Amino acid sequence: MQDFAEAFTVAFGLVGALDADLVEIVVLSLRVSLAAMVVSCVIGLPLGGWLAISRFRGRGVMLVVVNALMGLPPVVVGLMVYLNFSRAGPFGWLGLLYTPTAMIVAQTILITPIIAALSRQVLEDLNTEYAEQLRSLNVTGFRVVRTLVWDARFPLLTVALAGFGRAVAEVGAVIIVGGNIDHLTRVMTTAIALETSKGDLPMALALGIVLLLIALGVNALVMSLRATAARYAYA
Amino acid sequence: MLRAVIDPPAPAAPEGAASTRLRTRNIVLKIDGKSVLDGVTLDFDPDRLTVIMGPNGAGKSLLLRILHGLLKPTGGEVSWGGGPAGPPRQAMVFQKPVLLRRSVAANIDYVLPKSECRDGEECAGLLARVGLAHKARQAARLLSGGEQQRLALARALATKPEALFLDEPTASLDPPSVLMIEQLVKEIQSTGTKVLFVTHDVAQARRLADDVVFLHRGCVTDHAPAADFFGGACSPVAADFLAGKIVI
Numbered sequence: 001m002q003d004f005a006e007a008f009t010v011a012f013g014l015v016g017a018l019d020a021d022l023v024e025i026v027v028l029s030l031r032v033s034l035a036a037m038v039v040s041c042v043i044g045l046p047l048g049g050w051l052a053i054s055r056f057r058g059r060g061v062m063l064v065v066v067n068a069l070m071g072l073p074p075v076v077v078g079l080m081v082y083l084n085f086s087r088a089g090p091f092g093w094l095g096l097l098y099t100p101t102a103m104i105v106a107q108t109i110l111i112t113p114i115i116a117a118l119s120r121q122v123l124e125d126l127n128t129e130y131a132e133q134l135r136s137l138n139v140t141g142f143r144v145v146r147t148l149v150w151d152a153r154f155p156l157l158t159v160a161l162a163g164f165g166r167a168v169a170e171v172g173a174v175i176i177v178g179g180n181i182d183h184l185t186r187v188m189t190t191a192i193a194l195e196t197s198k199g200d201l202p203m204a205l206a207l208g209i210v211l212l213l214i215a216l217g218v219n220a221l222v223m224s225l226r227a228t229a230a231r232y233a234y235a
Numbered sequence: 236m237l238r239a240v241i242d243p244p245a246p247a248a249p250e251g252a253a254s255t256r257l258r259t260r261n262i263v264l265k266i267d268g269k270s271v272l273d274g275v276t277l278d279f280d281p282d283r284l285t286v287i288m289g290p291n292g293a294g295k296s297l298l299l300r301i302l303h304g305l306l307k308p309t310g311g312e313v314s315w316g317g318g319p320a321g322p323p324r325q326a327m328v329f330q331k332p333v334l335l336r337r338s339v340a341a342n343i344d345y346v347l348p349k350s351e352c353r354d355g356e357e358c359a360g361l362l363a364r365v366g367l368a369h370k371a372r373q374a375a376r377l378l379s380g381g382e383q384q385r386l387a388l389a390r391a392l393a394t395k396p397e398a399l400f401l402d403e404p405t406a407s408l409d410p411p412s413v414l415m416i417e418q419l420v421k422e423i424q425s426t427g428t429k430v431l432f433v434t435h436d437v438a439q440a441r442r443l444a445d446d447v448v449f450l451h452r453g454c455v456t457d458h459a460p461a462a463d464f465f466g467g468a469c470s471p472v473a474a475d476f477l478a479g480k481i482v483i
């Protein structure tokens with residue numbers, strides 16, 4: 001028990017002193033996950049918008065597939081990306097394996113279905129409310145999507161943050177495609193796994209504390225966005 | 236069943252302008268195989284404020300949606316006088332106003348051409364007309380029910396409609412809001428816009444109507460000038476409705 005207490009004390013010390021190794025790992029984690037979130041939004045939001053307002057044969061099947069992909073096992077995604085980026089794989093010539101870019105790709109694959117499925121739900125609900133009025137005002141095509149995305153901006157930001165939360169806490173995929181290489185691809189989750197296996201509890205705990213703080217920060221941001229949206233009624 | 240059909244005068248629309256002489260021929264609407272509108276044939280006078288009345292479930296709102304083009308009938312046709320300019324500019328105000336999640340002014344700007352948005356005069360003028368100039372920067376969804384409906388009406392006016400459809404716009408509003416909206420509707424009609432107003436409020440219909448269409452179970456039972464209709468020259472079912480008897 002005393003070891004734990006000592007580990008916590010050292011961990012808080014590392015966080016408080018902004019230990020250089022710790023900061024490097026945290027910065028890389030944020031860089032990778034934020035990049036994955038941005039790319040996923042670029043792909044997932046239009047996909048969600050399209051699924052929300054279009055009606056076509058096979059749409060139901062597509063919705064089931066997109067929803068099912070929200071539960072993609074990270075290790076399976078990691079394995080698929082690994083196979084594609086390994087030297088014998090179709091994208092081996094890019095030389096991306098064990099780089100932050102490969103980690104961004106893996107996280108993007110993981111969270112794009114989350115962003116597409118959740119944004120589809122948000123935009124479809126809004127479209128149900130707006131559709132008849134927009135048709136009455138002679139608003140059609142891309143302007144409908146633009147209107148829906150703008151008016152649903154607060155819920156969509158929440159969706160993006162949910163994607164970020166999933167990405168930053170993910171370990172299975174990034175450890176396979178990133179390799180957990182010190183000063184290159186070591187992020188918070190992979191470092192926690194490594195330091196725990198080495199018995200270096202203070203560093204693992206320090207990273208865990210930062211990860212929890214980020215999770216808390218993301219949730220606080222989501223709540224404040226909701227409060228802002230309610231206060232201004234999306235105006 | 237049709238008691239009277241108004242024979243409207245020849246359209247007086249200026250040359251090149253879209254005609255607001257609305258006609259329907261044998262409109263049929265079936266939902267899940269059940270007929271909810273059955274053989275609706277009407278000629279609307281462009282210069283009169285037409286009130287469409289009837290009990291709940293008579294098909295009033297569905298007919299209005301078909302006339303506005305939001306709903307495709309199972310059979311029959313809707314035409315606008317066959318003028319060279321095609322259908323007129325139209326707008327519709329719904330029973331429950333659907334406002335964008337933006338400010339009051341932004342809801343108006345949304346439908347204005349960019350050139351008219353820039354100086355803000357058009358928007359300010361419309362908001363002043365519906366008594367909302369002082370709430371321009373407020374969130375539209377935080378307005379009261381009556382204010383929301385007035386904003387919806389102002390937004391409809393921003394499209395400069397030649398035909399305006401109103402689907403029970405005053406349902407669930409307090410009397411001052413009802414009177415304010417009725418006053419606005421009369422003003423709009425007086426500027427030459429063809430107004431079709433759906434209501435099941437008899438007193439309101441008496442206040443507004445130039446002519447009345449009465450629907451019962453998806454069929455037109457009456458289409459008559461308001462004076463005749465309210466003066467007793469109406470079908471038995473309409474007479475029962477006006478007398479406050481249960482009409483199903």
